[in-house]
Amino acid sequence: MITLENCAKVYGKGESAVRALAGVTLRVARGESVAVRGPSGSGKSTLLHILGLLDRATSGRYLLSGADVTGLGDRERSRIRNRTIGFVFQNFQLLPRLTALQNVSLPLLYAGRRDARDAAREALGRVGLAGRIRHRPGALSGGEQQRVAIARALVKDPELILADEPTGNLDSRTGGQILDLLDTIHAQGVTLVIVTHDDKVAARAGRVIAMADGAITADISV
Numbered sequence: 022m023i024t025l026e027n028c029a030k031v032y033g034k035g036e037s038a039v040r041a042l043a044g045v046t047l048r049v050a051r052g053e054s055v056a057v058r059g060p061s062g063s064g065k066s067t068l069l070h071i072l073g074l075l076d077r078a079t080s081g082r083y084l085l086s087g088a089d090v091t092g093l094g095d096r097e098r099s100r101i102r103n104r105t106i107g108f109v110f111q112n113f114q115l116l117p118r119l120t121a122l123q124n125v126s127l128p129l130l131y132a133g134r135r136d137a138r139d140a141a142r143e144a145l146g147r148v149g150l151a152g153r154i155r156h157r158p159g160a161l162s163g164g165e166q167q168r169v170a171i172a173r174a175l176v177k178d179p180e181l182i183l184a185d186e187p188t189g190n191l192d193s194r195t196g197g198q199i200l201d202l203l204d205t206i207h208a209q210g211v212t213l214v215i216v217t218h219d220d221k222v223a224a225r226a227g228r229v230i231a232m233a234d235g236a237i238t239a240d241i242s243v
Contacts, residue, residue: 022085022086022212023072023085024047024048024082024083024085025047025071025072025083026046026082026083028045028046028078028080028081028082029045029080030064030067042064042071042235042236043064043234043235045235045236047068047230047237049214050212051180051212052207052210052211053212053228054225055213055214055215056215056216056222056226056228057069057215058216058218058219058220058222058229058231058232059233060218060233063235064232065216066185069183069216072181073102073106073108074090074098074099074101078091086180103128103132103177105180106179107173107174107177107179107181107211108182108184109167109170109171109183109203110170110185111186111187111189112190113158113163113167117157117159120154120156121145121153121157122141122142122154122155124173125144125145125169125173125176126141128173129141132177141154141172141176142154144175145168148172148175148202150172153165162195163192167188167190167195171202171203175206179211180212181211181213183214184214186216186217187199187200187217188222196222200222203225224243226243228240228242228243229243
C-alpha cells in the first residue's frame with residue numbers, strides 16, 4: 022500500500038534550513054493499522070502530510086498502491102488524493118456555515134457525483150449521526166464534529182485513512198468512542214495510519230512506529 026524509500030524533508034535553505042525528516046524508509050501493507058508516535062517536532066505530522074500527498078519530500082521515493090507518485094504534478098496528486106485517501110484532523114476542519122450533510126457531501130460534489138447527498142447521508146449514518154445531518158458544526162459537540170469529519174473521510178470509500186491526533190481535542194470518554202469508530206472502519210479493510218503523542222491511542226494499533234528528530238527510532242508490531 023505505502024512504500025517510502027529514504028525520504029527526507031528540509032524546509033528552508035542554508036543556515037536557516039530545518040530538517041523535518043531524515044531519510045525515512047517505511048512500508049505499510051494494505052489493511053494495516055499503524056500508529057506513528059513521538060513528541061512535538063519529531064516529524065510525525067510532516068510524514069503524514071507526505072503520505073497524504075499534501076506535501077512533497079525533498080528527496081527520496083514514494084510509492085502508493087504500487088504507483089510511483091514521487092514526481093507527479095499537483096493536478097494528478099490531487100486526483101489521487103481525492104480518490105484514494107481520507108483525512109481526519111485534530112481540529113475537525115469543518116466549514117461552519119454548512120450543515121453536517123453539506124460538509125460530508127462537499128468532496129463528492131467537487132468530484133461531480135450526482136449521488137453526493139445520498140452517499141453523505143449513508144456515511145453519517147455509519148458514524149451514528151443519522152439524526153444530526155442538518156446541524157451546523159457549532160450546534161454539535163466535539164465528538165460529533167469529529168464523527169462528521171470521519172464521515173467526510175469515509176464518503177469517498179478511501180483505501181487509506183490518515184488521522185492526525187484525532188482525539189487531541191476530545192475528553193477521554195469521547196476520544197475512546199472515536200477510536201472505537203476508527204477500529205470498526207479498519208476492520209472493514211481500510212488501511213489506517215494515526216499520528217499521535219498519546220500512548221493509549223498508539224496501543225490500539227497493530228503496529229507502532231516511534232519517531233524522534235525526523236527519524237524512525239522503533240517499529241514494533243503489537
